[in-house]
Amino acid sequence: MRYSKLLIPTLREDPTEAEVISHRLMMRAGMIRKVSAGIYNFLPVGLRVLSKVAKIVREEMEHAGAQEILMPALQPAELWQETGRWQQYGKELMRLKDRHDRDFCLGPTHEEVITDLVRREVKSYRQLPINLYQIQTKFRDEIRPRFGLMRGREFVMKDAYSFDADLEGAKENYKKMYDAYHKIFSRLGLRFRAVEADTGLIGGSSSHEFMVLAQTGEEGIASCTKCDYAANVERAELKKGAGGRGPGAGEVKGLEKVQTPDKKTVEEVSAFLKATPPQLVKTLLFSADGRPLAVLVRGDHQVNEIKVRRLLGVSDLILADAGKVEAWTGGPSGFSGPVGLKNIEIIGDLSVEVMPESIVGANEKDAHYLHAVPGRDFKVDRFADLRNAVAGDACPRCGAPVSIDRGIEVGHVFMLGTKYSEAMKATFLDSKGEEQFFVMGCYGIGVSRIIAAAIEQNHDEKGIIWPMPIAPFAIHIIPVQDQSERVMITAELIYGSMIRAGIETIIEDRSERAGVKFNDADLLGVPYQVVLGEKNLHEGFVELKNRRTGEKQKVEVEKAIDHLIELVQGPRPQPAS
């Protein structure tokens, strides 16, 4: 394609509304433009990348035996009422009425529509298993749409739904999708990890999230350094001793109160007492469904409120304000501790249970206790896994230490079981002629979100660095002096040869200063740049720049075309000699 014939409105400056790198770079590279909050136009370069992602997803879904269909965005309320989600879904579901005042929604997902289709068209176990997918526009009225394509209100998803005669079959389909997702994200050229998203109501792991690894990711991922275990830090199950016993051992002295004037945070207290955070125990006070609750975690750990809620079966868990802390402990906040607490349920993380001794707040201003020992100096009603995983925790599967990465969720495979088929009375006849509910799975990929995630993972201060499989073009030809006949003829020659070889190539044919051309090229992030300048050409060379490594290489003009083709398509088969 010719640069001048494409709408690529690059921006010099970061747009003020863009908070994250991928959003900034997609705006700056002229890939997308906002229509309304969370709603975007894909411009030509953005759509090229979207199409490439969709193509790879489609190929691997077909390869895994899924059949492509296309369901509508408009969904009648009746179907959602059957599963109860019309009421449950809340404001994220965009609703509207048609001219006859009938209720519809814009699908954020298609479990109801697909289950309705399958219950009408699939009658016998002989027609099973079946896996139907689509690549389609979805709608979700996010309360705070942001980060460009990362969290939009209208976005492109691949969603697949499998239907099986029994759980065993459903697990096979799940495994197929799990494997297909590995192939998809590998082929997209992304570093990613599949993490356990939830563990087994049905037995075994019934849900995995696929995360693209990026420093800027919203999610923390704990991955075993030895086995293939990986989980969201908030969901990783931690066993007793996972975080080690902490420092200190041998003979434990008696409880000792020390002054810690104005030292409130873990860092301040441990520095002041010449200790380390893992020697402290933090005491956090919550109102749990209205009742006072103290949660103890090691100084270097973070309380995981989801785990606390699940343990106690409470729905409202609110951190206590200063007034409540004072009323419940008798001391100001910042100095809370478990010693002497009364009429408060105290729960502790497993890592606290194994600490020989610890430093804790004394429930009075400017005071802490040293050598506090659970059981001896304070009681704990229950010990349980109550915290997020951190680097070095023991893998719950093999015991090796885990490392922590950050990631962006781009895919999710989920075992639905019979949740939807029971709600919608979707049955088939088994081999004995008896009615059975379909056992279902659902499998999503955020097709448009992948673009943002890919950029979060692949960029530098100059712009995007596309992985080849999803790059809008493979080669960017940049004639520096566009007034020079020699430069332009050579550029066009190379361009023509690339097009004939089927290599997606963009040629910079604008009359712009060299600096503008180079900046836009780095911003666009095409993997290889071919720079043609008078001087180099005079010496018989073109310059080949690898956008990722920044490496520049002089290639003889007459060898340039073969070299580029080999670079993109791999070595040509040699004729038999």
Added chain:
Amino acid sequence: MRYSKLLIPTLREDPTEAEVISHRLMMRAGMIRKVSAGIYNFLPVGLRVLSKVAKIVREEMEHAGAQEILMPALQPAELWQETGRWQQYGKELMRLKDRHDRDFCLGPTHEEVITDLVRREVKSYRQLPINLYQIQTKFRDEIRPRFGLMRGREFVMKDAYSFDADLEGAKENYKKMYDAYHKIFSRLGLRFRAVEADTGLIGGSSSHEFMVLAQTGEEGIASCTKCDYAANVERAELKKGAGGRGPGAGEVKGLEKVQTPDKKTVEEVSAFLKATPPQLVKTLLFSADGRPLAVLVRGDHQVNEIKVRRLLGVSDLILADAGKVEAWTGGPSGFSGPVGLKNIEIIGDLSVEVMPESIVGANEKDAHYLHAVPGRDFKVDRFADLRNAVAGDACPRCGAPVSIDRGIEVGHVFMLGTKYSEAMKATFLDSKGEEQFFVMGCYGIGVSRIIAAAIEQNHDEKGIIWPMPIAPFAIHIIPVQDQSERVMITAELIYGSMIRAGIETIIEDRSERAGVKFNDADLLGVPYQVVLGEKNLHEGFVELKNRRTGEKQKVEVEKAIDHLIELVQGPRPQPAS
């Protein structure tokens, strides 16, 4: 693909809700299923055809220099308020509110969004011309959605929008699109005609509709049998004498009243008087913005109310009821005529003007006049083109007779001028640095509707007959005795070879009776069926059936593969000898 692995829920019976052939056949062939009125699931076979249509459209748009983008379905009300269409569009526009109570609509078209994009991103004449298109889901809340994909509420369109610096450029873009549409519909394998949809506010023809020809089409099309003129019968311009002078000439006798007891219709009167309909003049009485109006057309012609309205500049044109006819003419309806009419404006079609004499109603029960002559026996205030074209009318361009076809509108090219750019203040700077409004064109293709139109044009009593370019598969392999090892091995051999040759092939691998297999194959309409039966194989043959012609041919087994490849892909290039 294997038949057993695809969801193709064929139906033996016509579904009761389907009124037209294409809807019936798409339901019966398991291509689509209804979700709600005018809203459908595309099942695997339906989606395959949709994708093929979209691919051809996309290739020709790219070839014509248009750039693909993707705009959102959700559009903010503010943009539609700028053009006034938020108010004008009425109930066909599906509207909704987001969680913050802001108004949105689901786009039935994208003039507002694209004009907003271009006014923000295109600043200079140097960036022009530009043509942006998308293939995307559209929404229109039809009052009576029907005919399956023909008139749905959610459907797939290709819409393109061109922006030019001046009218001359806009005309060039229009011409490019007009030519591209010819290529698209030719490549789709459809018989079609481009018809003038409206004539020149801007000069020249500024709108063309592309019609797929089919007996069942809703629109009538008049096409010249000599030149390339074609127009909707309602819009075709007819010149004086276009319909000939009608029979009768020489000396004209004086007005003569005759009895025509109970003969009211043209057919009844002409049969009774041993005349032909072209010898009669029909007198139709209307209330035109409340005032009485008589319109005269030849007995074999139909009044075109659009032309009448346009001539008189009236908005309300209502056929008079029996009471009004009696009051205005003094006679019962069925016997109206122009002779003796008072206080009524009388207009006549051009073909009436050239009739030497005619038979007309006498404005009294059971009576007509013979030998009525305009001017002599009755007055006509104005003669003008007031009727639909019929077969044999003279082409307004070259004078040769026109023929009449029926068609289904599948594409529309339209010169918008500055309607939207003025309303939305969308300007660029011209070469003199002055602000100018963009001159726009818009170009639509009903991608999903094309499928229905293709079926209306290509079917027989057994099912669909796909044109090869949009067929879901090129070849349908049907092993008759699926218990026979010889039959199945040969079928699989041919299937494997087709797949390796890149030919889209479906193999019938279900355990069904031969009759079921043959019926489903004819219903699905794949262009070539390869039938493998024990008897033929024993004799060394397979049977090749052409779905369109029904022709069956015996092909030697060992030549079958080469023959099929050549049939689909054309002859192989011969190696140089």
